[in-house]
Amino acid sequence: MFVGYFTERPYQDFESGWVGATGREIEDLGMTNGDYDPRIGAELYNRYLDEKVYAEEMGFDGLMLNEHHSTPFCMGGVMNVEAAILARITKRAKIVLLGNVLPIWEDPLWLAEELAEIDMISRGRLVTGWVRGTGRESVAHNSQSPFNWERFQEAHDFVVKAWSTPGPFRWEGEHYQYRYVNPWARPYQEPHPQIWIPGVMSRNTVKWCAEHRYPYVMLATEIEPTKKSFEYYDEVAQENGYEASTEHHGYLFKVHVDETEELAEEAGRKYISGPANPFLEGNQGTVRSNLQNLPGLTSRTQLLPTVTTFAAAARGRQAARDAALAEKEAEQDKRDADAFGTYEEQVNKYSIITGTPKTVIPKIRHVLEELRPGNIFFWDGDGAMNHEDAMRSLRLFGEEVIPAVREMGKELDLKGAFEVDTQTGAPLSGD
Amino acid sequence: MTTQAETHSQIVTEVSGLKVNALQDGSGPNLVVLHHSTGPGWIPFYDLLAANHTVTAIDMPGYGQSERPAWARHPRDIAIMLHSAIHKMGIDSDAHLLGMGFGGWVAAELASMHLHGLDSLTLVGAAGVQPEEGEIADVIFYEFEEYVKLGFSSDEAYAEVFGDEAAPELKELWDFSREMTARLTWKPWMFNRQLPHLLSEVETPTLLLWGENDRVVPIGVAEVYDANLPNSRIQVLEGLGHLVELENPQATADAVTSFIGSL
Numbered sequence: 144m145f146v147g148y149f150t151e152r153p154y155q156d157f158e159s160g161w162v163g164a165t166g167r168e169i170e171d172l173g174m175t176n177g178d179y180d181p182r183i184g185a186e187l188y189n190r191y192l193d194e195k196v197y198a199e200e201m202g203f204d205g206l207m208l209n210e211h212h213s214t215p216f217c218m219g220g221v222m223n224v225e226a227a228i229l230a231r232i233t234k235r236a237k238i239v240l241l242g243n244v245l246p247i248w249e250d251p252l253w254l255a256e257e258l259a260e261i262d263m264i265s266r267g268r269l270v271t272g273w274v275r276g277t278g279r280e281s282v283a284h285n286s287q288s289p290f291n292w293e294r295f296q297e298a299h300d301f302v303v304k305a306w307s308t309p310g311p312f313r314w315e316g317e318h319y320q321y322r323y324v325n326p327w328a329r330p331y332q333e334p335h336p337q338i339w340i341p342g343v344m345s346r347n348t349v350k351w352c353a354e355h356r357y358p359y360v361m362l363a364t365e366i367e368p369t370k371k372s373f374e375y376y377d378e379v380a381q382e383n384g385y386e387a388s389t390e391h392h393g394y395l396f397k398v399h400v401d402e403t404e405e406l407a408e409e410a411g412r413k414y415i416s417g418p419a420n421p422f423l424e425g426n427q428g429t430v431r432s433n434l435q436n437l438p439g440l441t442s443r444t445q446l447l448p449t450v451t452t453f454a455a456a457a458r459g460r461q462a463a464r465d466a467a468l469a470e471k472e473a474e475q476d477k478r479d480a481d482a483f484g485t486y487e488e489q490v491n492k493y494s495i496i497t498g499t500p501k502t503v504i505p506k507i508r509h510v511l512e513e514l515r516p517g518n519i520f521f522w523d524g525d526g527a528m529n530h531e532d533a534m535r536s537l538r539l540f541g542e543e544v545i546p547a548v549r550e551m552g553k554e555l556d557l558k559g560a561f562e563v564d565t566q567t568g569a570p571l572s573g574d
Numbered sequence: 575m576t577t578q579a580e581t582h583s584q585i586v587t588e589v590s591g592l593k594v595n596a597l598q599d600g601s602g603p604n605l606v607v608l609h610h611s612t613g614p615g616w617i618p619f620y621d622l623l624a625a626n627h628t629v630t631a632i633d634m635p636g637y638g639q640s641e642r643p644a645w646a647r648h649p650r651d652i653a654i655m656l657h658s659a660i661h662k663m664g665i666d667s668d669a670h671l672l673g674m675g676f677g678g679w680v681a682a683e684l685a686s687m688h689l690h691g692l693d694s695l696t697l698v699g700a701a702g703v704q705p706e707e708g709e710i711a712d713v714i715f716y717e718f719e720e721y722v723k724l725g726f727s728s729d730e731a732y733a734e735v736f737g738d739e740a741a742p743e744l745k746e747l748w749d750f751s752r753e754m755t756a757r758l759t760w761k762p763w764m765f766n767r768q769l770p771h772l773l774s775e776v777e778t779p780t781l782l783l784w785g786e787n788d789r790v791v792p793i794g795v796a797e798v799y800d801a802n803l804p805n806s807r808i809q810v811l812e813g814l815g816h817l818v819e820l821e822n823p824q825a826t827a828d829a830v831t832s833f834i835g836s837l
Contacts, residue, residue, distance in 0.1 A: 282714060285760070285761060287756065287757075289753055289756050289757045290757075432717070433715075433717045433718065434715075438714075438749075438756035439757065
C-alpha cells in the first residue's frame with residue numbers, strides 16, 4: 144500500500160473576507176489579485192513546505208502536489224517549483240505531482256526538462272501525473288479548449304518520447320512542433336518516472352489511462368461513483384488483455400486526525416469554512432459553469448442533429464421559461480440544504496473523515512474495503528485549518544494511523560504501484 | 575430562429591469532401607449571406623432581402639447542417655472553402671456578399687481573394703480586425719445566452735425576439751456553434767492582424783453597417799475597415815445593438831437594398 148499526504152495549499156487571508164465561507168460573494172475567476180498579499184503568500188508557501196517535510200518524517204510514502212491557476216483555492220500554479228524544493232529538502236518520500244496540466248503547456252519540452260531535473264535532484268523520487276485541467280486553467284493560460292484532449296494526448300506522447308528516446312529527433316505534430324529534441328537532462332528513473340493520472344469522472348480519461356496501464360487516482364469522489372470508475376478501468380484493462388488490480392487504483396480522500404473528538408470536529412468543519420478554499424464542497428464559492436464548460440472542452444457531435452425552426456422555438460419558449468424556473472428553485476433548495484446540512488452530510492457519506500485515531504481508523508478501513516485502492520492519499524490541512532491543526536494531525540498519522548493502515552493494506556492485500564509494476568504485473572523490489 | 579426549411583430551396587454541395595448546406599429564396603441578383611458565430615438559420619431579415627435578390631444563406635462549414643472541417647484552424651480556411659462552394663453553387667457571378675459578425679470576418683477574408691464576380695460587400699457588425707479602442711466582446715466570459723443578449727441594445731429587445739429565455743433548440747445551436755468558432759479563432763480573439771494589409775487591395779464597394787449601440791463589436795472595428803478598404807463607407811443604424819438584423823430587420827434590409835441599388 145502506498146500512503147500519501149495532500150493539501151491543496153489554499154490562500155488563507157483572514158483579513159479580506161474574500162476567501163472561503165466568510166459571507167462575501169465569491170465567484171470563480173471573479174476575484175482580483177489586487178487583493179493578493181505576497182506577505183501572506185510567503186508565509187503560506189513556507190508553511191506548506193514545512194508540513195510536507197514533517198509528513199515525510201511521520202512516515203508518509205508520498206507528498207502530493209496539485210496545480211490550479213488564477214484561483215485562491217490552490218497556490219500551486221507553478222507546483223514544479225515546490226516539487227523542486229521538496230526534491231532537495233526531503234530524503235525518502237516520493238514527490239507526487241497530480242498533476243501538470245498538459246494541454247496548457249505551449250512548450251512541453253520545457254516540462255520534460257523540468258521534471259527530469261526534479262527527478263534527478265530527488266534521485267529518482269518523482270511520480271509524475273498529468274491532467275487536462277478545468278476550464279479555469281484553459282482560460283488562465285488561454286489554451287484553445289476544443290483541442291484540450293488532443294493536446295493532452297500529444298503532449299503526453301511527446302514528453303514520454305523526449306524522456307525515453309535518445310535525441311536528437313524532430314517532432315512535427317498537430318499541436319507541437321520541434322526541430323531539435325535533445326534535452327540535456329534525462330530522468331533519473333529508467334525509462335522514466337511513473338505516470339499516474341488523477342481525475343474525477345471523465346470516461347475518456349479513464350479509458351485512456353487503463354489503455355496505458357497507468358494508475359488512476361480518483362480525487363475525493365463519493366464511494367459509489369468511485370467504484371464505478373474503477374470497474375470501468377478494469378473493463379478496459381480486460382479489453383486490453385490484462386487484469387487490473389489494486390496497484391492501478393488510487394484514491395484521495397479527506398481525513399483529519401486529532402487529539403480529541405472535539406478538536407477533530409472543530410478542525411473538520413474547517414474543511415468547508417473560514418478564509419480558505421471557497422470552492423470546496425459546501426463552501427461559498429460559485430463556480431461559473433460557462434468557464435468550466437468551455438466551448439468544445441467536451442466535444443459535441445460534429446453535425447447539428449436537427450434544423451431548428453422558428454415555430455418550434457416559439458413553442459419552446461414557455462416550456463423553456465418553466466424549466467428555467469424549476470431549475471432555479473431546485474438550485475435554491477440545494478443552497479438552503481447546504482447551509483444547514485453539508486458538513487454532517489459529508490461526514491455521513493465518508494466525504495470527510497475526522498476524529499481521534501480510534502474513530503478514524505475504522506472509517507478508513509471501511510473506505511479501503513469498499514474501494515480496494517493500492518494507492519491512497521489523505522487530504523488534510525485544507526480549508527481554514529491552520530499550521531497547528533495540520534501538525535497535530537500529521538503527528539497522529541505518524542504515531543497511530545499510518546502503522547494501522549499499513550497493517551490493513553497487508554491484511555486486505557492492497558498492493559501499491561511501487562510494489563507491483565503496473566505495466567507488467569511483476570513484483571517490484573524497491574520501496 | 576429559422577423558418578421552415580421546406581419553404582426555401584436547399585442546396586447541398588461538396589467542398590474538400592465535406593457537405594456544405596445552403597438555403598435559397600427570392601429572385602434578382604445573387605446575394606450570399608454569412609451568419610454570425612452563434613450559427614445559421616433562415617431569419618425574417620432574409621425574407622425582406624429576398625424581395626429584391628436571390629438570397630443564398632450558407633451554413634458555413636462546421637456550422638448547422640454543413641459538415642465540420644476538423645482540420646480548419648482559421649476563418650480564412652472557411653473563406654477558401656466558401657470560395658469553392660459559391661462557385662459550385664453557381665452563385666458567384668454578379669454577386670453581392672453580406673456577412674454578419676463572425677460571418678462578416680469570413681466575408682472580408684473572402685473579399686480579399688478578389689472574387690471576379692463580386693459586385694459588393696456588406697459587413698454588418700463584422701469582427702476580423704482589431705479596433706484602436708475597446709475590444710471585441712469575449713464569449714468565453716458569458717453564459718452563451720447572456721452573450722446573445724449582449725448582441726441586442728437592451729434585454730427587452732432580446733425578449734421581443736427570443737422571449738425571456740431562448741428555446742432549448744436555440745441554445746443547442748448556440749452551444750454547438752461556439753465550439754466551431756473556438757476552433758477557428760482564439761489567439762488573438764476574433765481578429766486577424768494580417769487582414770488590414772490585404773484589404774487595401776480590395777476595390778469592391780463596401781458598406782460597413784453597424785448598430786449604434788453595438789456591445790459586441792465596437793464601432794472602432796468599422797473605422798479600421800473603413801481606413802483600409804479603398805471603397806467603403808460606414809452607415810450607423812440608430813438605437814440598435816450588434817444583431818441589427820434581428821432587432822430591426824426592416825431598417826437593416828432597407829440599408830442593404832439601398833446600398834446595392836445605388837451601385
